[in-house]
Amino acid sequence: MTTASRIDSVFDLDGLLTAEERDWQMRARAFAQERILPVIDDDFENAHFRHELVGELGAAGFLGMQLHGYGCAGAGAVSYGLVCLELEAADSSWRTFVSVQGSLAMSAIAMYGSEQQKQAWLPRLATGDAIGCFALTEPQGGSDPAAMTTTARRDGDDWVLDGAKRWIGLASLADVAVVWARVADPAFGTGGRAVRGFLVPTTTPGFTATPITGKLSMRASVQCDVALDAVRVPADAMLPGATGLSGPFACLNEARYGIIWGAMGAARCCLEAALDRSTTRAVFGRPIGANQLTQAKLADMLVEVEKGILLALHLGRLKERGALTPEQISVGKLNSVREALEVAHQARTILAGDGITSAYPVMRHAANLESVRTYEGTDEIHQLILGRALTGISAF
Template sequence: MTNETALSVDEVFDVDALLSADELEWKRKARAFADERILPTIESDFENKHFRRELVAELGAAGFLGMHLTGYGCAGAGAVAYGAVCLELEAADSGWRTFVSVQGSLAMSAIYKHGSEEQKTTWLPRMARGEAIGCFGLTEPEGGSDPAAMTTTARRDDVGGGEGWVLNGTKRWIGLASIADVAVIWAKDPEGVVRGFVVPTETEGFRSTPIAGKLSMRASIQCDVTLEDVRVPASAMLPNARGLSGPFSCLNEARFGIVWGAMGAARSCLEAAVQRSRTREVFGAPIGSRQLTQAKLADMFVEYEKGVLLALHLGRLKERGALTPAQISVGKLNNVREALAIAQNARSILGGDGITDEFPVMRHLANLESVRTYEGTDEIHQLVLGRELTGISAF
């Protein structure tokens, strides 16, 4: 028999009780944005491979872009507030949390953490408002998991009197590159040291091509980038980035957002499965009345709540300045892996209908396959944690 007093997924465990009023307000605002501006069109956008660029300025107006940064037009919100926004946006679609991550946690964070005052004042306010879009050029075609092996080079510009730089190389899977106004490009200088450069995408020799044929993340943009004798002034270099610690500090910001965002996708799938279990009848009764279905739902719910609590713990650590890269690896590895398992179980409860766009589950499942790969594969995070536990690097 259907229980008319059944609680919503978030009401059962009430993690919201652990959030401050400010954090709850950010969460509410992000959920309203997702419900009103993303969900009405996301299935058709995914089907048609359409990125709805007009939402960028709206995200900026809501304060979501670079919201964890302080000053330069950024909101200065706490880590948990930012995480809650990521969760709500990814509950609609991973592509939109990815946009916020690429813009804020990667491109803006690189300039904020490592840039000159001129670079910050030139770009960050415009990016926070959504007037300028940024991308982050680290990954290369031959191996995203090994950035130390990058082949993109930066040499002194002899034509320009040796004061500027000339960039050459290729990057792949660079989010937003074809619509970006500015790119943060990572390259090796003549001494083999990794450096970052702020490159306006209108610079001659910079070319970006959207990657075709994607079966995942279809409502967002990822590109191949070619740099052919791209000349930039000396002032384009990020002065405070030297070595891989520069890009890695930004990747950790993005990974933190993924820890939260993946649970948004998981919640969406869980909610769809719960609702369907109450309305789909087999053998004369709702499938939600069957023990096997209830066991699946219970296990999915437990992993969802554990994931949210893990994200919240990492957020509180981050706010204290105590969060380590290994702890972020725990969150990224666990939460994406469990979100995928929740999506798969939700699909089984929905039966054949679960592969249609009547439900969000198959779209989330496809997107999460990409989320599992970027910002560190499962294997990379396992090796990070293995090194932490043993003191021995197995890379």
């Protein structure tokens, strides 16, 4: 019996899935094992983004797969979550790519764009012929997008954008950026300072994306600083359906939902590595898996992986019914990433010194999960969201 089948024999997830959901999961697992795993250690070491996989992800139907029409697959929320789980079991960078492309850039266009904007961009983004990014976070803003300083002002029939964004995934590779800015015009929001979204082709003069170097996490992915220096776009570049921070926040919740599943993929991979090592490494004349303390660690890791996936499945079923709340998403994001990191740390102890090498995926997952823990809302932000829901008092 393989390591994965031993885990599956304890946790029968298949019995809770439809045939279609299982098919999506198996397709994503095959993609991860055949196209990502053979190269990911080298890509992580060399900080290399493997651009040729983008079109393959599109051909597999994974980009914007939860959206309907415009070449998107129209898959259910659980199917999308399972794809996130399998991609992140290989590496967080590729689940992140699918999230940025599908849950942030494409969702923003699908939810808030005009019909012309949808027709222009969604089919190309779905196939991977074009790449999108989502420019919200600012160098000094971090977890406080309400402090946004990027502005958009009218100049004749055009909009002119000025400002800076940071940690923008895919920006240097993107063909279009969804840029959020404060609009200094009373006609476009209460008080004339409402946050609005703009579709900005990245070839527009004044748009500059610079990859951030020196990363010790998410090394097979690309995150950038973005400078907006008098970036001029036409009036119809504005997303007509989004006014205020509720627009970008709704997109962030789409991405957070994928993280709930994805982090459990990283955790499952770490558990598999630790379980395999526990039966093949012998110390004091017997496999380390024969020791009670090792078995206790394995049991605790399994429990957290099972709980996390069951929570993700529950939230997915709620999402499919249209009943998922932002607070419930915060529960899932907070729990999944926090517990995935703990699983990675426990797995590393079972792997002993070898656990810090690239012979095992655990340190790579642990490093990546530190980024996942930070983006789309830190632990503290989600704790404050839940604290407000429980007490009725905002402590932000």
